[in-house]
Amino acid sequence: MIRFESDYAEGAHKQILERLLETNEEQTPGYGMDEYCERARGYIRKACDAENADVHFLVGGTQANTTIISSILRPHQGAVSAITGHIAGHETGAIEATGHKVLTLPSDDGKINAKQVKELYDAHWNDATHEHMVQPGLVYISHPSENGTTYSKSELEELSKVCRECGLPLFMDGARLGYGLASKDNDLSLADIASLCDVFYIGGTKLGALFGEAVVILNDNIKKDFRYMIKQKGGLLAKGRLLGIQFETLFEDGLYYEISKHAVDLAMMIREAFVEKGFSLRYDSKTNQQFPILPNNVLNKLSRNYSFSYWEKVDDTHNVVRFCTSWATKKENVELLIEDIMKLES
């Protein structure tokens, strides 16, 4: 069985494991106050061209989302998100558990736009009974989205502009950020993102690390007391250096970009194979997740040798499924898959 069901099926990039081995017996202070974390912070600030950014390392995505959002919002405020956003549907109500509603916007492709945010904001403040409703308090986007789609620079600029006009901090969930940066359509740099968002994170779990997300805070208001929030939400790793070592490895020589490109290149090969055989794609993803619409007999055939995720039903004879590549995907496995796709009758 060759697995394309997720981008977290393997361990870590071998350079990361080597570093963990090399440093294993060293003694360091706990909770992220060690020199590895400090150096990793420096590399990330540099990559973001954001000398004054605060950088914190958390273990996972749900934890990062919850800690960031609950740190920003006041009790009567909610987080604006696409209905498809991870916080809206796949975190067991983690945001609500901290007291906040997720205010959802319709989205077919996983993205939201500036106009939608402005309309929601205006609708709230123009309602005579707005005090009876949850006040929009920040905007959450994922990039790439849960559907593999990405924001262009101009889209993100417009969104950022509206957010600043409305006083809504803009927060980007970058659990798969590297795969977005590696998309051939991409015109956004980390520095662009750092200048347009108030806070975002750079995913490690799905991009070469054993685990870990690097939270980058640009807005000074959000920086204050953030370590208290991490500790309270259970995210302050005792051996914090494990996160520092991993992000140092990913960012000191461009490994993060390199492995992201590897995954996206392979995903595009899969995409092209499906397209060539005449299958449609549910979303126009240029990143590491591909969502072909396949007839049931094709699904049956492919599932003999490959694992992939069920996504949604189209009709009685067709379903959308998801194929993921990652930093760890082997080219030969992708070639086997493509061979098998090519043998299909579309």
Added chain:
Amino acid sequence: MIRFESDYAEGAHKQILERLLETNEEQTPGYGMDEYCERARGYIRKACDAENADVHFLVGGTQANTTIISSILRPHQGAVSAITGHIAGHETGAIEATGHKVLTLPSDDGKINAKQVKELYDAHWNDATHEHMVQPGLVYISHPSENGTTYSKSELEELSKVCRECGLPLFMDGARLGYGLASKDNDLSLADIASLCDVFYIGGTKLGALFGEAVVILNDNIKKDFRYMIKQKGGLLAKGRLLGIQFETLFEDGLYYEISKHAVDLAMMIREAFVEKGFSLRYDSKTNQQFPILPNNVLNKLSRNYSFSYWEKVDDTHNVVRFCTSWATKKENVELLIEDIMKLES
């Protein structure tokens, strides 16, 4: 600088790292549904002589405490704890952040007893206005305690008996459990603990793992839907197998007990050295943490070559400090420390 300031200053036991390396390229399902986790659960159930126990792996202690406690309590209930308990003072209000008060009992040595629990329970229910107060909903103990002390089998039996009479689930925080089991005073087995507690966890972070706590649930009422709670609190690790691999390594051949004994033996050597030189100990700890009361000039001398933690002030010229050993402590470093202690004028 030789560090005795904590038991999480190094990485992981080398057998664990080797296993992580060996398995690194394997593809497994996520979120703890892999075969490594399954095998580790089996080893732990066997070690606890508790075939029907549910076993879950979490990343850290604050996360484990929060997830367990908030899963058990109804909104108007609180967790009974020693005033010195980790949840009472060192988790940035993580329990309160889930809506629950920590109901503290006085304690000088970190332990609480059956009589105290019964009196608090009776005081609540005998108060005519009890509905205006937080209802005790469970009892939290740490073993070893934050002060290195441990419960004897008869003490835990009495506590368990009262808790069952009062309908209060008994929860043991075992962040340093191995060091308690390795104490020469210990008469408790994992099976005893499993039969006397409703839920407890076996600490990995401070005992040879990179990170990880194994939660063991005995009470059927607490088992229900626990994975939802883990996910909501941000504790469901994507690459869950990392936890399975570590606990499998610790429990398949007794490594956990072996490395715990190593640490406690070294701690007892330190203890004896201080005692021999006539220094008092703040707590009667037979585990890996030692708390000598030292004059300031001694602290100054020792701090040139050794790191340790400040604990509390005794008077203007004396302070309590903490020396920790761990699975990773090198015997030669302890010998150097003892040599230097022996040179002190008491």
Added chain:
Amino acid sequence: MIRFESDYAEGAHKQILERLLETNEEQTPGYGMDEYCERARGYIRKACDAENADVHFLVGGTQANTTIISSILRPHQGAVSAITGHIAGHETGAIEATGHKVLTLPSDDGKINAKQVKELYDAHWNDATHEHMVQPGLVYISHPSENGTTYSKSELEELSKVCRECGLPLFMDGARLGYGLASKDNDLSLADIASLCDVFYIGGTKLGALFGEAVVILNDNIKKDFRYMIKQKGGLLAKGRLLGIQFETLFEDGLYYEISKHAVDLAMMIREAFVEKGFSLRYDSKTNQQFPILPNNVLNKLSRNYSFSYWEKVDDTHNVVRFCTSWATKKENVELLIEDIMKLES
């Protein structure tokens, strides 16, 4: 200005005020432990044919909804509600503030049905990743709904049956319950409601009382420790007798039904006037709220002498508005309004 904008524009029914005056100097125990509350509980149990029901008096609707829902749900569960439900949109996230998501079902008329609940329940449990989603934990309905519509006996029976099959407590928000019972389409008695729901409340604020909602708990599991929950949520009125006196007055001789009928009769006169003039109604309400779709010029004319609530936009020249009657509405005012409606050109 004659006000039809809400059903809480006046004080209380004069019999209630008289009773408050008569009893004003009496001394009673606080917090609902007085004889007035006790008698009122008896009358309500009798009206519900539910001898074993627990009856509690709360001050307002948002408070009642929050207290009931947070008392029932475990942390990972949510409340299923119509998207139009009061808890979903008009309580400033009060449910989320207690940690729970509102799981919304589409609804055009304010009602939900058994099939929708079953489908949502099945969709949750059939999803392989259901632990990553909020688990449905109870079903909330409002009767009459926010749109004035009501459930028939057979509809409520079907809903109740599905809820019991799925293990989901059924909770009816009866802020305007009297107006539902007084609808000419109504075939539900209080006893029917008590036998089909697990918990519901009988609204007083909008039906003759200064304030107050009588919560009736039928399901034994929900009864436990409910007074703690009331106190914690700030709902345990010191002078609890004020609530007892009001509900005693409303229920000892049928005043509640009488004043409800008064309001609904007047609302139906307004409805008929609009219909006669050819205006459409947004919802088919047979209760005290009426929702005509009116052209802007009509709205302008009527707003000179009458207040009513804006509801929603239909198109550039038409809007839906709400006219409310209540126990306090004067027939002569309704007659004036109808006269003016009749003069309109439709």
Added chain:
Amino acid sequence: MIRFESDYAEGAHKQILERLLETNEEQTPGYGMDEYCERARGYIRKACDAENADVHFLVGGTQANTTIISSILRPHQGAVSAITGHIAGHETGAIEATGHKVLTLPSDDGKINAKQVKELYDAHWNDATHEHMVQPGLVYISHPSENGTTYSKSELEELSKVCRECGLPLFMDGARLGYGLASKDNDLSLADIASLCDVFYIGGTKLGALFGEAVVILNDNIKKDFRYMIKQKGGLLAKGRLLGIQFETLFEDGLYYEISKHAVDLAMMIREAFVEKGFSLRYDSKTNQQFPILPNNVLNKLSRNYSFSYWEKVDDTHNVVRFCTSWATKKENVELLIEDIMKLES
């Protein structure tokens, strides 16, 4: 049975009931947007000499405490309070239910002082691991305290000064504020309180109103969006005018002060009677609550005709009890009590 067990045993002052009757049929907008509330706000601002204060009316004390405290604190912060404070022990964990710890200071008489606050603040910030602890976020005091004691002007000035130096908003729970102002030792005016506190409330429930607390916000940071918080916490009364009418009556002609003085004068008569007979007082209260230490045989005798509250045990033969007077206490009842006290053998 003559009741001295609480100060909320009766209804409301007759002038208040008369006003409610007079205005009963008027139609007003809901939720505190009516002219009665507006006028009451004006009277209170004037009484506080605080033109820019925001004034909000809530139904009860627990609600006021919860709404104010949760509005001010960020998630990692707690409320500093005397261990005896109402929020620390008598609100069923309402503060914790909003996510915040109550950080208690020892107190024998119900008061805390500037030095204690400064020490707690310094202890937090001087601790190297302060991020692992709840950060002090505001200071809560009750005046009069739960024990009937009051702050002098100089004490409050010192407290206020330290709070401002530390950036901790000072919040005064004034559930019995009138009785403090009426104490013969009092040297604080409402204007003083308004200039020294960031937010406080003027209790109505225990001082002549059916129910109601007037929250006065002085600090601009606390003003923002406060009505959202009231709604979310279930405190936005539909018929808000009921609160406006009551506070207008209490404050337009000094009724509040007059009835407070009545209660305190009677309480001092009771105090003097006990003292004259040689009984000790547990607290030095000059307000409407008196706490004599009485032998059990005396308690038995008095309890035949009078109700009072059990407070705490002194020894096997003595207990502290509480006698309350209120705006509604009849002088003849106090005289009967005093007669009976005088007949006691001390």
